[in-house]
Amino acid sequence: MSEYVLELKGITKIFPGVKALDDVYFKLRPGEIHALMGENGAGKSTFIKVITGVHAPDGGEMYLNGNKVSFKNPTEAQKAGIAAIYQHVTCYPDLSVTENIFMGHEMTSKVTKRILWNEMHAEAQRLLSELGASFSPKTQMGALSVAEQQIVEIAKALSMDAKIIIMDEPTAALTKNESEDLYRIAERLRDKGNSIIFISHRFEDMYRLASMVTVFRDSRYIGTWRVDEISNPDLIVAMVGREITQLFPKKETEIGEELLRVEHLGRTGYFADISFNLHRGEILGLTGLVGSGRTEVCESIFGIHRYDQGMISFKGKKLRIKNPLQAMGLGIGYLPEDRQKQGLVLQWSIAQNITLPSLEKYAAKGMLSGKLEAQSSKSLAEKLGVKAGSVFDLVSSLSGGNQQKVVFAKLLTADLDVIILDEPTKGVDVGAKSAIYDIISELAGSGYGILLVSSEMPEIIGMSDRVAVMREGRMTAMLERGELTQEAILKAAMVDADAIHGPVSL
Amino acid sequence: MNSDLALGQAPKQQAGKASLSANFAKFREMGLLVFIILLCVGVQLRNPSFLTWENINDIATNTAILAILAVGMMLVIITRGIDLSIGATLALSGMTAALAVKEMPDLHPLLALLLGTAVGLVCGMVIGLLVARIGILPIIATLGMMNVFRGLTYEASGGKWVSAHQMPNSFKGIASGSLLGINNLIVIAVLIYIAAYYFVNHTRTGRRIYAVGSNPESAEISGIKSKRILWLVYSVMGGLAGLAGVLWVSKFASAQGDTASGYELNVIAACVLGGVSIAGGSGKISGIILGSVLLGILNNALPMVNVSPFWQNWIQGMIIVIAVIINALVKRGIDRNNLIRRKM
Numbered sequence: 001m002s003e004y005v006l007e008l009k010g011i012t013k014i015f016p017g018v019k020a021l022d023d024v025y026f027k028l029r030p031g032e033i034h035a036l037m038g039e040n041g042a043g044k045s046t047f048i049k050v051i052t053g054v055h056a057p058d059g060g061e062m063y064l065n066g067n068k069v070s071f072k073n074p075t076e077a078q079k080a081g082i083a084a085i086y087q088h089v090t091c092y093p094d095l096s097v098t099e100n101i102f103m104g105h106e107m108t109s110k111v112t113k114r115i116l117w118n119e120m121h122a123e124a125q126r127l128l129s130e131l132g133a134s135f136s137p138k139t140q141m142g143a144l145s146v147a148e149q150q151i152v153e154i155a156k157a158l159s160m161d162a163k164i165i166i167m168d169e170p171t172a173a174l175t176k177n178e179s180e181d182l183y184r185i186a187e188r189l190r191d192k193g194n195s196i197i198f199i200s201h202r203f204e205d206m207y208r209l210a211s212m213v214t215v216f217r218d219s220r221y222i223g224t225w226r227v228d229e230i231s232n233p234d235l236i237v238a239m240v241g242r243e244i245t246q247l248f249p250k251k252e253t254e255i256g257e258e259l260l261r262v263e264h265l266g267r268t269g270y271f272a273d274i275s276f277n278l279h280r281g282e283i284l285g286l287t288g289l290v291g292s293g294r295t296e297v298c299e300s301i302f303g304i305h306r307y308d309q310g311m312i313s314f315k316g317k318k319l320r321i322k323n324p325l326q327a328m329g330l331g332i333g334y335l336p337e338d339r340q341k342q343g344l345v346l347q348w349s350i351a352q353n354i355t356l357p358s359l360e361k362y363a364a365k366g367m368l369s370g371k372l373e374a375q376s377s378k379s380l381a382e383k384l385g386v387k388a389g390s391v392f393d394l395v396s397s398l399s400g401g402n403q404q405k406v407v408f409a410k411l412l413t414a415d416l417d418v419i420i421l422d423e424p425t426k427g428v429d430v431g432a433k434s435a436i437y438d439i440i441s442e443l444a445g446s447g448y449g450i451l452l453v454s455s456e457m458p459e460i461i462g463m464s465d466r467v468a469v470m471r472e473g474r475m476t477a478m479l480e481r482g483e484l485t486q487e488a489i490l491k492a493a494m495v496d497a498d499a500i501h502g503p504v505s506l
Numbered sequence: 507m508n509s510d511l512a513l514g515q516a517p518k519q520q521a522g523k524a525s526l527s528a529n530f531a532k533f534r535e536m537g538l539l540v541f542i543i544l545l546c547v548g549v550q551l552r553n554p555s556f557l558t559w560e561n562i563n564d565i566a567t568n569t570a571i572l573a574i575l576a577v578g579m580m581l582v583i584i585t586r587g588i589d590l591s592i593g594a595t596l597a598l599s600g601m602t603a604a605l606a607v608k609e610m611p612d613l614h615p616l617l618a619l620l621l622g623t624a625v626g627l628v629c630g631m632v633i634g635l636l637v638a639r640i641g642i643l644p645i646i647a648t649l650g651m652m653n654v655f656r657g658l659t660y661e662a663s664g665g666k667w668v669s670a671h672q673m674p675n676s677f678k679g680i681a682s683g684s685l686l687g688i689n690n691l692i693v694i695a696v697l698i699y700i701a702a703y704y705f706v707n708h709t710r711t712g713r714r715i716y717a718v719g720s721n722p723e724s725a726e727i728s729g730i731k732s733k734r735i736l737w738l739v740y741s742v743m744g745g746l747a748g749l750a751g752v753l754w755v756s757k758f759a760s761a762q763g764d765t766a767s768g769y770e771l772n773v774i775a776a777c778v779l780g781g782v783s784i785a786g787g788s789g790k791i792s793g794i795i796l797g798s799v800l801l802g803i804l805n806n807a808l809p810m811v812n813v814s815p816f817w818q819n820w821i822q823g824m825i826i827v828i829a830v831i832i833n834a835l836v837k838r839g840i841d842r843n844n845l846i847r848r849k850m
Contacts, residue, residue, distance in 0.1 A: 075729035090727060092720035094787035103717050104728030106710050114708050
């Protein structure tokens with residue numbers, strides 16, 4: 001019998017073009033709560049999916065109670081006693097709590113195969129009250145709060161007799177009180193001998209619960225420490241660690257008049273009390289962990305979703321932006337996070353994509369002039385350095401970086417003053433990244449106001465004049481260029497919002 | 507260890523909200539029921555012969571086929587699908603059975619019934635294969651097969667009708683006969699509803715149909731064989747359409763190439779009225795009974811109070827649209843409540 005219930009050695013996982021996990025180690029003792037930490041994209045989620053059999057590793061070995069195992073599918077991992085509670089709860093919203101707990105392993109009568117509803121409800125009730133929940137197992141899952149749904153997921157893990165429970169960012173969507181309840185549940189499970197892998201961005205989660213902490217960074221294993229042996233600054237260094245090696249071609253620009261002012265903006269359930277302003281020639285960084293509400297703020301400014309509190313003024317004029325068309329008309333452009341879904345028509349040519357937002361410019365008496373379209377898109381494509389045979393090539397034939405340049409070109413056909421860039425370098429290789437940084441700098445230099453949303457710390461620090469940091473739907477800091485350090489941003493992105501604003505009630 | 511650890515305040519204050527939306531489905535059905543009762547009372551006041559035993563029997567007999575088809579359609583819609591081919595499947599099965607009894611007048615009616623059901627089942631299995639195995643979108647797969655089956659019906663009959671005098675009395679007796687004084691169609695429909703109720707509520711497979719519709723990715727992770735479930739629901743739908751085909755032909759004593767053309771839309775309407783969500787994952791047997799009955803009553807009652815046939819369609823359509831609007835409004839309210847409860 002091994003000292004560890006779970007041991008992973010040298011796990012490597014490669015997705016086409018990316019190494020998602022590179023020689024990663026992990027050891028879990030029985031009755032231990034082990035925190036797994038790292039920045040967005042450090043490889044934590046992939047790691048969990050390897051343990052739970054969703055992904056097969058390309059290298060490395062996995063031991064369960066000292067025996068070598070390899071799971072072909074999630075069901076095998078479940079049978080071996082491993083259960084995962086994912087960040088986005090994977091439930092059946094239309095079904096009852098009981099069914100959610102037992103789906104896949106329902107209790108049935110041995111003879112008639114009839115579902116034993118009474119027994120299932122009773123067992124669900126027992127599990128729920130053991131976890132201290134007060135809702136009925138007959139409640140519909142979709143009517144529960146996220147915290148309650150998480151309790152159901154934990155009950156599900158227990159109903160399968162899981163020995164190893166993985167919680168992926170369980171507190172991300174919970175309030176302080178709800179988190180406290182979750183901590184207590186986790187502790188009780190630990191005392192009963194279950195092992196828990198607790199993934200979180202929050203330091204308070206780790207200090208409150210875990211006895212061990214393992215840190216991943218950039219898909220690599222950095223180290224494992226006892227929680228009482230590592231100091232907070234050391235841990236941040238372990239998580240952030242890297243030097244800013246890329247060259248950011250940030251130009252000093254003249255900051256002009258105020259273009260956009262946002263005051264106490266809020267959208268029920270997504271974000272609240274967001275205030276900032278943006279000047280001509282300025283790059284304002286907007287950062288925060290995934291799920292902190294950055295994209296939602298941008299979508300509200302661009303009129304994709306309505307905000308219900310606060311106000312926006314543009315060039316000194318108070319107004320209400322109701323839809324993207326109005327926003328474009330005013331001079332606000334938006335480069336969405338998912339360019340393939342929202343930014344481009346992949347089956348169209350480069351030229352058709354570039355001219356799409358401003359077709360009226362190329363039309364005479366309702367007829368499109370192909371010649372004008374081609375000329376204009378050609379000059380824009382050249383200006384931005386799109387690498388393609390001709391502007392008639394299909395966008396789907398371009399690389400990620402070049403596709404992104406086409407989206408930029410598309411924005412430039414319209415008369416804009418403010419450009420919102422949501423993760424402009426996501427999924428783009430390093431070479432194309434610096435080309436995109438050049439473009440961004442260029443745009444700021446020529447008088448656009450730029451709102452740059454990014455999770456990449458070096459990018460935010462290297463490019464921004466000021467940085468707004470969000471956490472759980474609220475702004476926690478506005479940092480000037482002089483105070484921009486990775487540590488300062490990380491701290492603002494992770495501090496407890498309650499500590500700053502007091503108890504939040506909406 | 508303190509196992510009765512209370513979970514703070516949160517769950518208690520949410521209990522009220524939870525029961526609000528949990529009651530939504532019940533509220534919906536109650537609303538539908540109340541509407542049906544009001545409708546009946548209103549029609550009865552205008553025409554006293556509405557709520558007579560013969561007329562009620564008439565309505566039930568006329569609604570039976572629609573109700574049988576609604577069971578299959580509900581299962582399909584729960585899995586986020588749709589089946590547009592059932593009118594054609596019904597015609598093909600009915601035609602096959604009619605041609606069989608025309609050639610062999612001595613064929614036992616039960617065998618004719620089985621033959622039709624078998625034809626429908628095969629049709630359904632083919633569609634299930636297209637949707638589940640090959641992954642064609644249900645609306646496309648069933649649209650295509652609808653034309654295939656319709657074409658086969660014309661081909662099999664040579665474009666001619668099989669009319670009443672070519673059918674033996676035993677065959678026509680399937681729909682006109684009765685058991686213990688109750689029309690066979692009603693008996694068959696009731697039996698099917700009992701079986702369906704047991705299937706969807708008390709068997710693993712039945713519940714997994716809901717799981718696949720409610721969250722397909724989750725279902726995959728829970729180890730549910732989604733493809734098999736999909737294949738199953740289209741096969742059941744086909745089988746029921748086949749059965750309904752024989753009943754239809756027997757009831758109207760005629761089999762034609764264009765039998766039940768467009769009828770699939772009535773069936774979908776009955777499901778939607780009964781609260782089956784087109785987005786998948788939810789739908790109840792009690793709901794589709796009410797949905798079918800409401801459509802049946804409208805068909806019967808509107809002519810009785812001298813509403814012109816043109817207005818009948820208009821009224822039916824408006825009722826469906828209004829039902830869906832009320833649905834959407836209530837659902838939006840619930841979603842909003844959930845968002846307000848989400849704290850930041």
